[in-house]
Amino acid sequence: MxxxxxxxxxxxxxxxxxxxxxxxxxxxxxxxxxxxxxxxxxxxxxxxxxxxxxxxxxxxxxxNPRINAAVKDQLDTLEHVILAGFSHQPVVELSERLVKIAPPGLNHCFYADNGSAAVEVALKMSFHYWRNTGKTNKTKFITLSNSYHGETLGTLAIGDVALYKKTYEPLLMEAITVPAPDCYDREPGESCADVAHRMFVHMEQALERHAHETAAVIVEPLVQCAGTMRMYDPEYLRLLREACDRHGVHLIADEIAVGFGRTGTMFACEQAAISPDFMTTSKGLTAGYLPMAVVLTNETVYRAFYDEYENLTAFLHSHSYTGNPLACRTALATLDIFEEDDxxxxxxxxxxxxxxxxxxxxxxxxxxxxxxxxxxxxxxxxxxxxxxxxxxxxxxxxxxxxxxxxxxxxxxxxxxxxxxxxxxxxxxxxxxxxxxxxxxxxxxxxxx
Incomplete structure (x- = not known):
């Protein structure tokens, strides 16, 4: 042929x-x-x-021979099972290992199919958290200019790349967009950290004005990949974590493209020594073999959904292939290579x-x-x-x-x-x- x-x-x-x-x-x-x-x-x-x-x-x-072997072995054992009411060894082991290597405090894993779905999960979970805790007015999201978080309607709404977004604007919720700390725009003599400080004024102003109605700020840590690989200093993330805490707003770190060693650390957030409230992962999670995504969050968020059924506070978001065993086993083989090969x-x-x-x-x-x-x-x-x-x-x-x-x-x-x-x-x-x-x-x- x-x-x-x-x-x-x-x-x-x-x-x-x-x-x-x-x-x-x-x-x-x-x-x-x-x-x-x-x-x-x-x-x-x-x-x-x-x-x-x-x-x-x-x-x-x-x-890759090592990943191939893991997939072949899993294929003979269990290809898929519903994750609602059921479980399996690969999803438990993967969750344990992700919690171990994630930024401190991220100790619960919610599974989805792909990057866009993971961001949708994080957006819904943040909104739903505030609803469950009685703050029903917190319905908006703050995002950076030139950001990209996916191409489903929710993710397009909180993105800012016109090529993907403009056509569908009549269908989208309105986000609050803040100028990004793009180091490409640095002035003569300015460092990338200087740009981060100078541009953070806009984020601070947005939080002062909108925190009462904002569920979360969402950013791509360090690199806006689909936004022509524009980059910024970790200092911005440090400032953002402190400001989100001060204003009572969640921080969502979209690590889908930058996680799993791509920026030099396992997760980009590590370079700012921060833990977000939600971290979305996909892409490199399964080393390019199978579609899977994981949203990691903390105990405080998890507990806001832990309740009697009749109170209708559960997070009823699902995908048919949630926590697929083949994908989980692939991700475990990927993490093995990280550990064994330095x-x-x-x-x-x-x-x-x-x-x-x-x-x-x-x-x-x-x-x-x-x-x-x-x-x-x-x-x-x-x-x-x-x-x-x-x-x-x-x-x-x-x-x-x-x-x-x-x-x-x-x-x-x-x-x-x-x-x-x-x-x-x-x-x-x-x-x-x-x-x-x-x-x-x-x-x-x-x-x-």
């Missing part, structure tokens, strides 16, 4: 996500036959380094290789910013470096980098005019340097 066979069949029946399907009249699909480690291989035998971890989910490579320490070394490999782009005439947090590195292309004037988005310069990378055997899917690396943790230094070379070539071609 060839690529062309799969492409023809695909375009007849499949509607792809985050895609203008008409693009595929001129931009060929890439059908993948198999994966191994950082590599994806198409039906014609061409290989591509998966530099974006297949939408940020793959941590330890495709077809992954976080190796990631520190790989992150430094990523920095060194792309350091030259800091002087590129059409690069305004090379930014990095752990194993996330982003390069922002602009029309003019001195003024930071952006390219017209309609020119799709980032797409040109993507197309060049495919021709060289790399998957570097862009975010607008931002090209980035978010590779699996099993990548080698040599492969990182190759990706930096390909990215540089692509940028040179894209800006002509």
């Amino acid at each position: 060839k690529n062309s066979d799969i492409i023809d069949r695909d375009l007849a029946v499949v509607w792809h996500p985050c895609t203008q399907m008409k693009d595929h009249e001129s931009l060929p699909l890439v059908p993948i036959r198999r994966g191994e480690g950082v590599w994806l291989e198409d039906f014609d035998g061409k290989r591509y380094i998966d530099a974006i971890s297949s939408w940020w989910v793959n941590l330890f490579g495709h077809a 992954v976080l320490a190796r990631n520190v070394e790989l992150a430094e290789v990523m920095r060194q490999a792309t350091e030259h782009l800091n002087e590129h005439p059409h690069v305004a910013d090379v930014r990095q947090t752990g194993m996330i590195l982003a390069v922002e292309m602009v029309k003019d470096r001195a003024t930071r004037e952006p390219f017209d988005w309609k020119e799709r310069r980032g797409l040109r980098v993507y197309q060049h990378a495919l021709s060289r055997g790399a998957l570097l899917r862009p975010l607008g005019n931002v090209s980035y690396m978010m590779p699996p943790y099993v990548i080698t230094p040599e492969q990182i340097y190759f990706l930096a070379e390909v990215m540089t070539e692509g940028i040179d071609k894209a800006v002509k």
Whole structure:
């Protein structure tokens, strides 16, 4: 079978996500036959380094033998069982281990299917907590500009990326949006921590004005991933935790994209030494194998729902595949690898290789910013470096980098005019340097 066979069949029946399907009249699909480690291989035998971890989910490579073995073993034991009124060993063990490695105080796990569902759970749980405790006026949420939390209606409402949100605004609840502490906007001589302090004034004002009607503040800790990988200092999280406590508002940390070692620590919140009231996780939780999400929360929240049935205070949110045993066993195998291979320490070394490999782009005439947090590195292309004037988005310069990378055997899917690396943790230094070379070539071609 060839690529062309799969492409023809695909375009007849499949509607792809985050895609203008008409693009595929001129931009060929890439059908993948198999994966191994950082590599994806198409039906014609061409290989591509998966530099974006297949939408940020793959941590330890495709077809990882250790994870494969765990899934195969579980498949012969129990594939699925309802989690309402029933339980199973993998979900208990996974919950115990997540509580052990999570920020202090997060000691209860609620399971869902995917990242958007996890955020919906956290929003509903926060609102419902205040309702159960008699504060029924707390119905609003505060969010940061340029934030992204998913694409279901609730998550779109508290996001702020127009590309995904604008079309559906008539359907959405209204959120309170505060300017983000984006380090890209730093003034000359200003540090990222300085930006965090300067921009926190807006959050403080919003809390002073709206705390009485606000259930929670929700943020993506350290990196706004879908918002073109914009980054900010941990100091903002420290200030936010203190302010939420002072104003009596929950803090939701959306760690779906940044958790499980991606920012240099197991969870991004650790870099600010804070514990949120809710932490959403997904993506890397199962190392890219199976869809699953977990919302962790604390004893205070849990106890607000613990009551006699007739009082109707229970959290009646459910998904058919909640706590799926196969997914739980996959997550346990993922955590085993973290423990056995000292992954976080190796990631520190790989992150430094990523920095060194792309350091030259800091002087590129059409690069305004090379930014990095752990194993996330982003390069922002602009029309003019001195003024930071952006390219017209309609020119799709980032797409040109993507197309060049495919021709060289790399998957570097862009975010607008931002090209980035978010590779699996099993990548080698040599492969990182190759990706930096390909990215540089692509940028040179894209800006002509």
